[in-house]
Amino acid sequence: MEKDQKKKKLVFRLNTFILLLSLPLLFFGLDFFVFGQRISFDQHFHGGTAAKKTVDEKEFIKFHLSRLVRGEDRRKLDETGFACDTAVHSVHCVSTKPVRIDTGNMTVYIPSGSDVQNETSIRPYARQEDLPKPISPVRMILYGNNTDPPSCEFHHGLPAVVFSSGSTGNVFHEINDIIIPLYITTKQFGSRVLLVVEDYKPSFVAKYRAILSRLSYHEPINPATNATVHCFPSTVVGLKYHDNLALNASDIPGGYGMPAFRTFLRATFSLRYAHVSQVPRPRLVLLSRTGTRRFLNEDEMIDMIKDAGFQVLVVKRSKLASNIEKFSRLINSCSVLLGAHGAGLTNEIFLPTGAVMIQVELLGTEWASNTYYGDTARAMGVRYLRYRIDPDESSLVKLYGRNSSVVTDPGSVFIQRGLIPARIVFLDQQNVRINLARFRETIVEALSIVTDSFAR
Incomplete structure (x- = not known):
């Protein structure tokens, strides 16, 4: 009797063990790793399903590539496998055909499917009307049937997205000219792309690594240190x-x-606050400029803001501001972002919904203030408060005189002198001494907005 019971227990354990071993075979697509190698049951036990997944993947990529062009360009892409979209601000080219990219000279070889060979070249930077000087061109050669392109050294299974990291160091241009366009172009692929970064800047890649790693599963390719021929099933330049x-x-x-x-x-960036009502207390972050467009009575401003009811954080240009992961969390923890017109206001993108962005609008900055930062705030659910300074608050009165057109008619300076000279006057020569009594009205309004949100 006792022997039979032991035998039954042994059989039960053996059957349980066999069942556990066989469980993975009951589920499609389950993978495991042996000595670091990925083994796919889908591939080894269900060859038909694996082939279907490969076809589905190709169709997925092709569909999203085609979304990057419209109209006549879309028809051209469907017919030839290659088309370029040229808009007011940007240009990008798409190939659904296999390409070879020589990263040594940044040349993309695309089969034309005929005996004809054509060549085009673009600088892969989003704002074509405002190209920084260091942007290098990328050649695209549509080679004919009688042309032999260079041999592949590396084969990749995902499409390449080629772009330039450009002239970095200014947060507005980094976010506006590169990060947002990169998100627009690649997000739809679900990280299934390889980034090829022309004009590779290690500082840019390090700063925005968290974003780049969410847009692509793979480390960006640096052509300068990887000068060889890479083959891709398709590409976006x-x-x-x-x-x-x-x-x-x-x-x-x-x-x-x-x-x-x-x-x-x-x-x-694991930002904690989705809405300003979640921020525990009214908290204002002041972007303190140390060069031009400084607040000449900043200490008095801070005292007034504290007296109104805000906790105040003062941020100067520092290592904190250059560490986007830490800085984004700091901005996100605040109810209000305050600063004079300038690139630092780009960080409004990290504010919680319902927060307030206060821009001190200096002389000659009305259009840029509203276009770059006011419209952005409104589009993302942030309340925008504009403090337009009186001429007597500007240092330009002392520099040019109260009756100068620089003070009385800033718009005419742009017309008469041109954009660059006008920018030098209004952006590089101007500081501001805030009228505290008048500015307090804006601060109280901001406090009312965020405390009302908290009450809800």
């Missing part, structure tokens, strides 16, 4: 640009607006 710090859901590729981008940023 250049990035799609919508507008200044903007994502237009109706523009190609379609469907991506500012709310989706903000959700992406919150997930990427």
